[in-house]
Amino acid sequence: MNVLCFVEPGDELSAQAVGVARSLGDVRAVTFDGAYQPAAWAKALAAQPAEAIVAAGSDRGNEVLAHVGAILDRPFAANVTAIAGDVVTRQRWGGSLVEEARLHGSPQLLTVAPHTQPAAEIGDVEMLAAEDDGSPRVLERIEESSTGVSLREAKVVVGGGRGVGSAEGFAIIEELAALLGGAVGCSRVVTSAGWRPHTDQVGQTGTKISADLYVACGISGATQHVAGARGAKRILAVNTDPEAPILAVADYAVIGDLHEVVPAISAELRRVRA
Amino acid sequence: MRILVCVKRVPLTGGKMVLTDDAQALETRHLGFTISPHEECAVEEAVRIVEAEGGEVVVMTLGPAEAEEQLRDCMAIGADRGILLETQGEEWDAQATAGAIVEALHSEPEPFHLLFFGNESADAGGYQVGIRVAHALGLPIVTGLKKIDLRDGSVRCERDVGGPRDVYEAPLPAVLTVLEGLNLPRYPSVPGRLRAKQKPLARTAVSPPAAQLEKLRLIVPEGQGKQAEILGDGAAAAPRVVEVLQELGVA
Missing domain, CATH: 3.40.50.1220 (TPP-binding domain)
Structure with missing residues (x-):
């Protein structure tokens, strides 16, 4: 199976997604440079030949794959923990419950639930070009002002x-x-x-x-x-x-x-x- | 400013997940219902905008007849009218839900300037209904928002990216999906609840297309039911607690 995997280099969750993508078939890892523009990036992904498109279950991974699902009018399964054929196991309620669901049609679109899979080597990453279609994109980043211990990373x-x-x-x-x-x-x-x-x-x-x-x-x-x-x-x-x-x-x-x-x-x- | 807010009726789950015998749903006989937390903030934001600028807040849901309760709750904090896309209680996947919302919007007399969604529902967590609606309507969308500033004919938005914030701008009309923390939603007042009972609510029966992400069964994951080691009772437990902190290397 030809598997397209959207990654963000250096991202731990992307490395976890690559592991799942490899279990499905031959992986082509792709990314983009320039300002984050989810609809435009998704358009470029949707134009690639693939039988499955996989990304991390991160804010950006879920967002970009949802755009791909909308563009192709295909179902998209977010935060998947396992896949066998066309049956995915995915998280509900933030992981307090899981569901088994049949993901109909092709290409299969899914993201991998964070911290449920070991990280893999991302390997070679191809840079895809996304045309600026005027859709919303990141204009600037406001850095954090607080100096305390971050809740997300605190020991x-x-x-x-x-x-x-x-x-x-x-x-x-x-x-x-x-x-x-x-x-x-x-x-x-x-x-x-x-x-x-x-x-x-x-x-x-x-x-x-x-x-x-x-x-x-x-x-x-x-x-x-x-x-x-x-x-x-x-x-x-x-x-x-x-x-x-x-x-x-x-x-x-x-x-x-x-x-x-x-x-x-x-x-x-x-x-x-x- | 005309604003649509889409919400979803979900159970208040409490401490434990219990499934129905057929493993198709949560056992909700003893549970109350609410809307997803992100959506509470979406309703509050819409009401604040219309309080400041005038206009109308319309709240829409797809769900069983009982979802009227959630629409009335939203009207109690200031939404002006409700639209219930009434199902027979079965679950709809995200594609079908988005399709029904888009269909219903075709029969609205005037288009909305803003369409608010929660970033993801509390229960299914699909992360996609708002995005699908935006594409179907050909509107710009920005997701995961913690701050929204309306400008002349456009909206400036901020999204938390783990501390720092990314800034986006979109022309109106636009679809925005929001996160809890955008604001602190008000509690409904008693007069607000009384007024809500009189506000208009339109019902349309809808029937589901074949699911493309087809739920087969639900499973409660392992890991619940761990037996905690009791370190002691009250303040007298402190020395034992500090020993454990030292063993864990965090003291």
Whole structure:
């Protein structure tokens, strides 16, 4: 099978997509230079001969493949974890549920769910030309102004949920995060209440973290939240309720009120370091 | 300014995914329903624009008769009228959904200046309905937006790319797909809920074409049901917690 794979050189998710593309057939890896222009890039991809077009399940990969699907009027399966013939397994609900679905017709259009496949060598990449068709493209990039630890890349994230109780209640969460050199996270309940900015939200509609340790304080463990926390290697839950769903995804738990437990952990850290 | 917002009725899933016996859907007997979080921000943004500039916000959904509840919720925070493309409750794939939306737009008296979608639905997560509608209508589209500024005859948009933001511009009319964090949606007021009951809602029965991305079955992935190691109760657990932090190399 002739497989066209849209990659962004140096992108880890593209390397994961290439692995899946190779399992389907002979891969031709392609990319573009110049300002990102999804509709124009998709038009160039759609014009290539291919029986399958694969990309990473990244913001750009999903976007470009959706444009290809629209241009060719073909179905597109986003965030696929496995493919056998015309049956794909793909993520729903940010990975909290999967579906098996039949992808009808040709070419098959799919993206590969992030961090579900090992990375492959991308190998040679061909530069495709995309004609500027006047469709929206990136005009400029505004660099980030904040200097704190990024939630996405932090080694430790200390998160607070409804149990924190107020915006002020996050002082003890911030203190523990600072002691561990980590970032503060929170659940959707917290951002909806206005206690923390949306940029702090861990979840399906917030940031997906990849920390070595996630400390989830006063967080029940709704699927919306777990979809963003699943990438953490270890989860420690601090919760008053031993039946809370977060305990079914956590590695460690302390049963108790976070308002007592979290300051005690901070104090103990200071004591052993003194 | 005439603005269309497309939304989707989805269950409030809580802590655990439970499937129906035939593995075709989530068991929703004990669940409430809402719209996808990104779409809540889309509705809020549309209402703010029309509050500032005048015009009309129309909210549209494709779903079962019960999806009227979600359209009324949107009208309670300020949408002016609703359009329900009424199914028999079966699931539609993204291509079919986009086709039905485009078809319905042909019978609107005047075109919209802005068409808002969530970047992806909470449940199916297909990342494509807005893009397909844009292509079918021949309109420019920008996706994944966290900031929208209307200018004279155009719109300037910002998209978060992992910290930095990419800036796009599109002439109107345009299709925009948005992300949660674009704004903080308001809660509906009691008078707002009462007004919503009186607002116009048009229903059109629709029947699905053959699915091109055809759902076969749903599966709850493994990994739920892990047994957490209990490190202790209350503040007395702190020394054991710090030991674990040291073992993990993060203390």
